[in-house]
Amino acid sequence: MSDGQALRVLVVDDEAPARxxxxxxxxxxxxxxxxxxxxxxxxxxxxxxxxxxxKADVVLLDIRMPEIDGIEVxxxxxxxxxxxxxxxxxxxxxxxxKAFEVHAIDYLLKPIRxxxxxxxLSRARxxxxxxxxxxxxxxxxxxxxxxxxxxxRIHLIPLAEVLFLKAELKYVTVRTAxxxxxxxxxxxxxxxxxxxxxxxxxxxxxxAKDAIRGFERGAVVDADGEGEGGWAVVLNHVNEKLPxxxxxxxxxxxFGRIL
Amino acid sequence: xxxxxxxxxxALPNFRNLGIVLRILVIVDGICLAAxxxxxxxxxxxxxxxxxxxxxxxxxxxxxxxxxxxxxxLLHRLSYRSAIVALVAIEFAVATAMFFLGHHLFNAAGTLExxxxxxxxxxxxxxxxFELRGRALSPALxxxxxxxxxxRIRPHFLFNSINAxxxxxxxxxxxxxxxxxxxxxxxxxxxxxxxxxxPFSQEIALAKQYLNxxxxxxxxxxxxxxxxEGFPDDALVPPLVLQPLLENAVxxxxxxxxxxxxxxxxxxxxxxxxxxVLRNPYRPENDHHTGNHMAxxxxxxxxxxxxxxxxxxKTSAAKGSYEVHIVMPYITGRA
Numbered sequence: 001m002s003d004g005q006a007l008r009v010l011v012v013d014d015e016a017p018a019r020x021x022x023x024x025x026x027x028x029x030x031x032x033x034x035x036x037x038x039x040x041x042x043x044x045x046x047x048x049x050x051x052x053x054x055k056a057d058v059v060l061l062d063i064r065m066p067e068i069d070g071i072e073v074x075x076x077x078x079x080x081x082x083x084x085x086x087x088x089x090x091x092x093x094x095x096x097x098k099a100f101e102v103h104a105i106d107y108l109l110k111p112i113r114x115x116x117x118x119x120x121l122s123r124a125r126x127x128x129x130x131x132x133x134x135x136x137x138x139x140x141x142x143x144x145x146x147x148x149x150x151x152x153r154i155h156l157i158p159l160a161e162v163l164f165l166k167a168e169l170k171y172v173t174v175r176t177a178x179x180x181x182x183x184x185x186x187x188x189x190x191x192x193x194x195x196x197x198x199x200x201x202x203x204x205x206x207x208a209k210d211a212i213r214g215f216e217r218g219a220v221v222d223a224d225g226e227g228e229g230g231w232a233v234v235l236n237h238v239n240e241k242l243p244x245x246x247x248x249x250x251x252x253x254x255f256g257r258i259l
Numbered sequence: 260x261x262x263x264x265x266x267x268x269x270a271l272p273n274f275r276n277l278g279i280v281l282r283i284l285v286i287v288d289g290i291c292l293a294a295x296x297x298x299x300x301x302x303x304x305x306x307x308x309x310x311x312x313x314x315x316x317x318x319x320x321x322x323x324x325x326x327x328x329x330x331x332x333l334l335h336r337l338s339y340r341s342a343i344v345a346l347v348a349i350e351f352a353v354a355t356a357m358f359f360l361g362h363h364l365f366n367a368a369g370t371l372e373x374x375x376x377x378x379x380x381x382x383x384x385x386x387x388x389f390e391l392r393g394r395a396l397s398p399a400l401x402x403x404x405x406x407x408x409x410x411r412i413r414p415h416f417l418f419n420s421i422n423a424x425x426x427x428x429x430x431x432x433x434x435x436x437x438x439x440x441x442x443x444x445x446x447x448x449x450x451x452x453x454x455x456x457x458p459f460s461q462e463i464a465l466a467k468q469y470l471n472x473x474x475x476x477x478x479x480x481x482x483x484x485x486x487x488e489g490f491p492d493d494a495l496v497p498p499l500v501l502q503p504l505l506e507n508a509v510x511x512x513x514x515x516x517x518x519x520x521x522x523x524x525x526x527x528x529x530x531x532x533x534x535x536v537l538r539n540p541y542r543p544e545n546d547h548h549t550g551n552h553m554a555x556x557x558x559x560x561x562x563x564x565x566x567x568x569x570x571x572x573k574t575s576a577a578k579g580s581y582e583v584h585i586v587m588p589y590i591t592g593r594a
Contacts, residue, residue, distance in 0.1 A: 016478055017422065017476055018476075021423075021426035066516050091418035111422040160544075
């Protein structure tokens, strides 16, 4: 990102008229500020895909979009090596706007005025990157996907596919029916974010409630020797069994699915 | 039939409305029970007292209800004061007639004065009740109108629509004109005095204008199926019932989806009933925006104001779809 180059802009909005309007306005801005539209995306997933192929300096990101909303897209974007600056756009969202004010995050209200857009774009290069914590705070509910950066590509894991999360040294292992992913987040924060979806069966392990087939006695012993003679979770879709720590034994009774 | 009849203070209720009739029955029987309780609280004598009381009160009550339903239109043409006088006169006549009839046929106990007193007191209680109820509900109407602008049109819709029109200005000015015309007409209806019942054709026109605008924003994602074959144009309904529900359907059903979704609108007229069914796809896990139930509560309240117990609105969610089911009486402008 050097000042001499044209500003590379990506437009993300699920409504075609809104994208057209932004294209017109960016055309107007181009007369005063060298810029280039590197792409348009109609949803969050498409935006993340586009950003793997081409670099952007700024993303104009609509908040209310189906499946993965704008704030979540911004969260996943932060996993890129050089995350672009994000300018949120919205027609109306009282809750998010308040949060943006509090955290001094730039946003544009639709209908957008060309002067405001120009102003935001000229400041974009100098903008501080969005903090993951701040974005987490703005969201009212958990993300719909987890994301990991694998060899420079962002991989989205739908939350519904996650069977369990296991903390291991620096990472959290995310297990789906197909494979494992390594996530650089803290288990405690994940537990908070997805309250109700997972149940803690062990100091280092959260299991998706939907993934629990039942409980079995014995068989599994973990590194600390815990779980000996105790209960283990039997999962749907995979053969792994996970030990339930002594402190969490009560969940066996709560679920009541003893095999 | 206008809403002023049963909502404004100082007007008699509509005696042909099932809800009103039920209220009267419950209150009069309540009075009887209270009177019986004054005499005794032992179970057996209480039953006897109640039966005796009912034998005297029920004939008066039922005959009164029949007469009032028959004279309903006539009573409503009078001023409130004269209507009350007429009402009291009717009640005295009924009480007197029943007294002599009871004496002749069954040798019933009690004096004429007692019959009169009972009738007068009960009539007074009921008139007072309905007047209070009218007073309590009429500010709700003004309130409902104020809410109309807030709850009806989400700011979200307004600003997104203006944005969509702006996007058309350069490429397709003609279409932009059309959309602004639709918007203007929508707001004219929204800001009108919406206390009177309006023909259903107006509701359908408003709904179509609204859906046109949403179509512009959402394109292929929004698909609408109308099933209104043979529905009578002259059916009268409280205004702004369809559009806010469609707005909910778009907001919670279509916008959270990446793929296309269908909204179905079904209008049926079955003899004296109008049935409205709205269906939209719905997956709670997709809908991050837990809506306020303002629109639904608002419509429920207005249906109750107009039709009391004769209208109902129910919602159900199952198998990925959400349904709103409204039943109301079929009323036309022709008296």
